[in-house]
Structures are given as C-alpha cells and as structure tokens.
Amino acid sequence: MKILIIGASGTIGKAVTEKLKANHEVITANHNSGDHQVDLGSKASITALFEQVGPVDAVISTTGMARFGTLEQLSDADYQLGLDNKLMGQVNLVRIGKAYLSEGGSVTLTSGFLAQNPMPGSISLSTVNGALEGFVRAAALELGESLRVNTVSPVFVTETAQAMGMGTEGTLPAEQTANAYQASIEGNMTGQILDVRDYV
Template identity: 40%
Template sequence: MRILLIGAAGKLGAHVHATLADRGHDVVTVGRTSGDIRLDITDPVQATELYDRAGHIDAVASAAGDVPYNTLTKLTADDYLSAFRGKALSQIELVRQGTKRIAERGSFTLITGALARDPIVSGSAAAMANGAVEAFVRSAAIEIAPQRVNAISPTVFTESLADYGDFFPGIPPVDLTQVAQAYVRSIEGAQTGQIYELD
C-alpha cells in the first residue's frame, strides 16, 4: 500500500514509519520541517495541497497533534482553540478532504490519547481534543464506507517516561512497538469506527 504518514519525524511517527516500511508499504512522510512533503496540516489550504502533491494514496495515518498543557485556571480560550485546531480539526480535515482523494476502500488512522477517558491534572485541553477526535471517528465511520476510519488512543509511551512520566502517576505506560502495531491493525485490517485503547 502507498501510505501517507503525517508526523513521521516525531517519536511515534518514526516508529510507525519503520514498522510500515518493514512490512513492505510505500510510506510518504509528511511534516512541517522534514519529510517527503513539508506542509502544516493545521492549515486547511495546506491540507488540500498535501493531497494534490501526494498523488495516489491507499491509506492516511496521522501521528501528529499539538496541544498545550496547563492547569484549567491558566489555560486561555486561545489555548483551547489551539488544542482543537492542532489535534482535532487538523485530523478531521485529513478525513474530510481525503475521502475524495484516497482509494475507494482506503483508510484513515488518527491519533488521540488516553486523556479522553483517564484525565490528569493540566490535561483538560488535550482531553477535549482527544474526545473530539474519538467522537468524530465514530460518526465518520458510518458515513464514509467502504472507506474506513479508526483512532489509536495510547497512554504515555514507555520511551517518554523520562520526560512525561511525572504527569501520569500510577498510569501504566505503553511501548511504541505496541502502538505501531495498532496502526498496522487499523491500516491492514477491516474494522472501522474503532478506538484502539492502549494502556
């Protein structure tokens, strides 16, 4: 399959890229500052350009989404808007625009996170964005068939515990290898409307 991978340079994206390439897929990498195509998908105009430049695509996988972290009283209205644009709306646009651009039986795999169901202090903006993505996936799945859409929803990565472990006290981490396998399941499998929870 020819797969468009957004956020391929990040910790998760690099692992997903290697996993998909090892399975024989042709992976087209996308990022703001690196990759085969360099664009900012938080801009709907650039999302259109992404599909124009990508050509034939069988599947789209997203491993990108920026959200601010801070306590509720310190987050501003702009912070919440930034979280929605950075993680939810950007991925919604990938699907909205992509349904007419990818293979007839192609798929979309989006990234969300455990905060949609397991909140932490300073994570309300991320929880809001994750919840929006998950609700969208369930709704979009019943409209875009035979194309498919799923979301990967991991907790903190084992490989990121040194940086973020203190924010997730007592919450079991998940290895990037396991998260990448969930992408494989979504892309190569047949399910749709699924939230693959990894914790």
C-alpha cells in the same frame, strides 16, 4: 499499499514508519521535515499536501498539537490551538483526504488515553481527544464501505516519559504502540477507537 504518514518524525511516527515500510510504500510528512511538509492547522496546507502526494491507499496521523494546563491557566488561544490543530487538523485529513484515497482505503487518526482518563492539566487534551473519538464513530457511519476511519488511543510512550524525567509505570514503548496503527491499516475495522494496550 501506498501510505502517507503525517507526524512521521515524532516518537510514535518513527516507530509506525519503521514497522510499515517493510511491506508498504511509505511517504512521510512533518511540519518541517520528511518527504513533504504540512501545517495541520491549515486546510490549505493539507490540501496542498494531498495534491503533491496524489492518490494513496491509507493515511496515518500521529501528530496534533494541544496544550497542557489547568482550567484556570489556559487562555482562549491555548484552547484554540488544540481545536484548530489536533482536532480540526485531523478531521480535515478525512474531509479533504477522502477525495485522494482509493476505494476501501483508510484514515487512522490519533486521540489518546486522556479522553477516558483525564488528569489535572489535561483539560484541553481530554476535550480534543474525546471529540476526535466521537468524530470517528460518526464519520464511519456516513462513509460506509468507501473509506475506513479509526483512531488509535495511545497511553504515554515510554521514551517520552523517560525524556521528561517521569516514571514509566503504565507506559508503552513506541514500537509496541505502533502495533495498533498497523492493525488499523491492515485490518478491516472502521469507526473504532484502538486502545494500544490491546495490541501488545
């Protein structure tokens, strides 16, 4: 398969790229590096990316910006970042990308465990992740067999927790996290939220 991975330079993205490139043609896109560059917060940039890459069999997004902060701390702009980037950026990958995907192709997005397991300071991320999961369930009903769409819900990645000086209990290494993305790409499910802990 010809697979476009957006966010390929991130911790999860690198692991997904490494796992898939052995058996698939992988094209990478990031904000400032990779085979192509894209601003997930810009519809024009997403459209330009697909125009440059051309037809693909699958799209994976392992990226999306949103801000940590409490209900009292977050400004309108802080909320808008997550809504414009992690939410609508990934929604637009489906809206725009479906014209470039082969019949029966797939799009795999990234939400996160904070949708079901919020913590103090996660209100923006929990909101965006929950909305993405709702989008995937609803979009799959409309797309039918023409295009599969799923989202992977990662827990904290071990490497990220270590880099932040946090404990690693309840985390998963990026290499194991990547298994869920591979399952989404190579399987036949649609409208699903793939909990990475089910693919270890």
